[in-house]
Amino acid sequence: xxxxxxxxxxxxxxxxxxSQLDLAYDVGVSPRHLSFVETGKSTPSPxxxxxxxxxxxxxxxxxxxxxxxxGHAPRYTEKSIDAAAMTRIRRSVQRxxxxxxxYPGLALDRSWNVVLANDSASELAALLPSEVRGPPVNLxxxxxxxxxxxxxxxNFDAWxxxxxxxxxxxxxxxxxxRLIDLEREVREYETVADLDRRxxxxxxxxxxxPALLVPFELLLGDRRLSFFTTLTTFGTPRDIxxxxxxxxLFYPADETTDRAVAMMQG
Numbered sequence: 001x002x003x004x005x006x007x008x009x010x011x012x013x014x015x016x017x018x019s020q021l022d023l024a025y026d027v028g029v030s031p032r033h034l035s036f037v038e039t040g041k042s043t044p045s046p047x048x049x050x051x052x053x054x055x056x057x058x059x060x061x062x063x064x065x066x067x068x069x070x071g072h073a074p075r076y077t078e079k080s081i082d083a084a085a086m087t088r089i090r091r092s093v094q095r096x097x098x099x100x101x102x103y104p105g106l107a108l109d110r111s112w113n114v115v116l117a118n119d120s121a122s123e124l125a126a127l128l129p130s131e132v133r134g135p136p137v138n139l140x141x142x143x144x145x146x147x148x149x150x151x152x153x154x155n156f157d158a159w160x161x162x163x164x165x166x167x168x169x170x171x172x173x174x175x176x177x178r179l180i181d182l183e184r185e186v187r188e189y190e191t192v193a194d195l196d197r198r199x200x201x202x203x204x205x206x207x208x209x210p211a212l213l214v215p216f217e218l219l220l221g222d223r224r225l226s227f228f229t230t231l232t233t234f235g236t237p238r239d240i241x242x243x244x245x246x247x248x249l250f251y252p253a254d255e256t257t258d259r260a261v262a263m264m265q266g
Contacts, residue, residue, distance in 0.1 A: 005049070005069035006038040012056045013038075015175060027051040046072050059174055060243045061110075078240035081107075081115050089242065090116070096247060097121075102265050103227070103250050110170070110244035111178055112139040121250075124218075127152075139248075140167055140186055150191040154217035154224055157198050160191070162214045215253045223260050226253040 013023055024034040029048065036042035044052070049070060053063045064074035079086050097105035097118040104124055107116035113136040117125070125137050132141060132148045142148045143163055153159050167186070171179045186192055213228045227250040237243040252258040 003069060004040050005044065005066055006040045008062075008066055008069055009044075009052060009056075010038045012058055012062075012175075015172075016056050018056065023052065023055060026055050044070055046070075046075070050075075057173070060237070060240045062174070064240070076238060076240050076243075081241060081245075086241070093245075093247065094118075097249075100249050102261050103252065105247070105249045106139070108139060108246045108248060109241070110174065110176065111182060112167075112170075112246075113137065114139065115245070124149075138182070139163075140182060144186045144189055144192055146189055146191050149218070150189075152219045154219050155215065156191065157195060158214050159216050160195055161199055164192070164195070213253070216250065225257045225260055227251060227257065228253045 013020065018026075020034055020038070021031050024031040027034075027048070028051070033042060037044045037048070046067060049063070049066050049072070052058075053066060058066070060076040061078070064076050067074050081090055093107050094116055097107065097116060100120075101118050102120050104121035105118045106114050106121050109115050113134075114121070114125070115136070125133060125142070128137070128142055128149070129147050132145050140163055143153070144150055144160055150156055150160070164183075164186070167179065167183050170176070171183055215226045215228050218225045218227070230249050230251070232247040232249070234242045234245060252261060
């Protein structure tokens, strides 16, 4: 059965921990009118829905769902990254990734499935067994699965903690059932199951001086490579695919890694 727009708004408001009174005042409507919208006694206009969605920080995909539930046409497109209309953007993103070689660079969708990659990242993905590699390669699954990068990650507990925090944040921001299922899946991996206990024990023995960044420390044969990452998103997106895309670039965290990568390029 279709969920009404009022119910969806109430769920998002609860998800963001905002009272009906505060939300009404923030968007400039009366609490009575907002109450009528949430109870289905009044149909919100597209303009009101846009104001409410902006205040509640609702992603574009879910804004379309709100518009449809209220009987309005969706405002935001969702074009595949391979679509002709996305050619210029796809080439630009690939250019950024290729320019980052010899260090890994990826473009990820909302679930952190790899949609574009440079040669360095593709070579790393080739190390994964087929059951973990996809397609598509999912970065959470590839990094946390016992047969994935987990057994090659020297600082697995710290890196896994960062990834799980990121996944938890994505679930909180989007409420996406696919991400909820993915979080449930990875938390059942044997590499992750008792992570909280191991992390607590490690924290109690850790130096009081905090690290500047959590690196990704990868063991490749006798080499230990250490990277830090940056995440970049598009500004002012009007397309769902672009809003949900993240570019992740890996940089050498020390001189040893820089030299090792240069030697690996021959």
